[in-house]
Amino acid sequence: MDTLDTVQKHELPPTNQKRMVAFINHFIVSTVTFLNKFASDCETRFVNYEQKIQNLEASLMIVEAKLASIDVLKQPDNTTAIEGNKQSAIAPSTTETKPVPEQESLPDVPANQPAAPERDPKYESYFKMLHVGVPLGAVKNKIVSEGLDPDYIDQFL
Numbered sequence: 001m002d003t004l005d006t007v008q009k010h011e012l013p014p015t016n017q018k019r020m021v022a023f024i025n026h027f028i029v030s031t032v033t034f035l036n037k038f039a040s041d042c043e044t045r046f047v048n049y050e051q052k053i054q055n056l057e058a059s060l061m062i063v064e065a066k067l068a069s070i071d072v073l074k075q076p077d078n079t080t081a082i083e084g085n086k087q088s089a090i091a092p093s094t095t096e097t098k099p100v101p102e103q104e105s106l107p108d109v110p111a112n113q114p115a116a117p118e119r120d121p122k123y124e125s126y127f128k129m130l131h132v133g134v135p136l137g138a139v140k141n142k143i144v145s146e147g148l149d150p151d152y153i154d155q156f157l
Contacts, residue, residue, distance in 0.1 A: 061134060068138030119156065126153055 119127065129139050130153070140150035 061129070061138075064142060065134050065138040068135045068141055120152065122148060123152060127156070130157075 123143075126139050126143055129142070130136065136153075136157075139153065143150040143153065
């Protein structure tokens, strides 16, 4: 230990520059290789988790649709009354063939045109769910679970 204490650092020979450059290059290459592998592993895991989440969301939508269909089966009186009202409203239009279709086509076009721009963007995902075929009850349950007004969607049906 006495020899180390007596040696002055300014008296030591400098390290070879080529050797120092080789050490630095090796350090940079190994660090970049490690970081690239780490980033690739992280990205792979994120993709796997994203796929799992998408599968979970799809399963959740299916379960919600099944639960909603059970609720509809428990309350057949309300659905049959609604369907009966729709059929009674349609029945007179089928008997009068010429004047009524013109009257129906005229009110439908203006009613549909203003409704499209008035749709709230918060409800677009629910309209897509209806378009895909998810039952109305399931969509309304989902709207309620997210704290929105379930009757809003009825305006556009």
